[in-house]
Amino acid sequence: MAAIEILGLEKTYTVGFWRKKPKQALKPLHLKVEDGEIFGFLGPNGAGKTTTLKLLMGLVFPTAGTARILGMAIDDPRMKAQIGFLPEQPYFYDYLTAGELLHYYGQLSGVDAKLRPHRVNEVLNLVGLPDVGGVQLRKFSKGMLQRVGIAQAILHNPKLVFFDEPMSGLDPMGRREVRDLMEQLKHEGKTVFFSTHILSDAEALCDRVAIIHRGELRGVGAVAELTSSVHGHVEMVWQGAVVPASLRALGADCHVTGDTVRAVLPEDKQDTAIEVLRRERLRLISVTPVRASLEDYFVQKLQPTEALAGARP
CATH class of the missing domain: 3.30.70 (Alpha-Beta Plaits)
Known part of the structure; x- marks a missing residue:
């Protein structure tokens, strides 16, 4: 069974002063993500990555098409209990401490009250924040807040984790720790689906990637398979x-x-x-x-429209 199966999912917004002008944010998308793989969803800003994630999370409704996650419809409450999600720009109440916030999310996610303190400490250690459980979030840097966001996404031990730009705001060491965490999640049998525009991270980490541009899927496959098609x-x-x-x-x-x-x-x-x-x-x-790189393939697929500026850090 595929972890994610997307069948013709699309989204059109109405924009303009009178909201009468249609704007297609996502063209019909067909995509399958296998169980237990790390899958990278790549594209420049505005390509449709976040729109796709919002559709899969049920945060916006599709114009057409459907999707199944872990064999269940995207509006099935049972499915929501088995996934974790880190949005691109998470917002937390900054008067709470990291521990208080995670205890709250643990309660929402159904983590057993007796196990919750241990699990909170465990995930803080996993994301490299072992000694900040009692510190208010207003004192955290952007990178530290990003790590707290990752911690809440994995707190309830989900089978499938969605990360939207998980490396955002992290220094090189922080990015390495997140990559190690993703590999650990895979080792535990979990599926990781993450969007990014940092191609070097995707190339080093992903089993397979998909490239989306202007709402349209441009390519999907293993990195070696995709780069082998680039003119040498x-x-x-x-x-x-x-x-x-x-x-x-x-x-x-x-x-x-x-x-x-x-x-x-x-x-x-x-x-x-x-x-x-x-x-x-x-x-x-x-x-x-x-040897062709993922960036070479990426640029080839985007030309002659545009290339991704600053794709490599």
């Missing part, structure tokens, strides 16, 4: 601090260091480039294939 490049190194103009015309990105040149160019231009070097009597040192 090679890195060529030669001796002699000379860059023939005909090489630049082939689209080569050249860098001179001392008496050697390092150039990256499309794989299908390799033979022509070697012939240029032979003709110019330049000694070729090496030719190395360049």
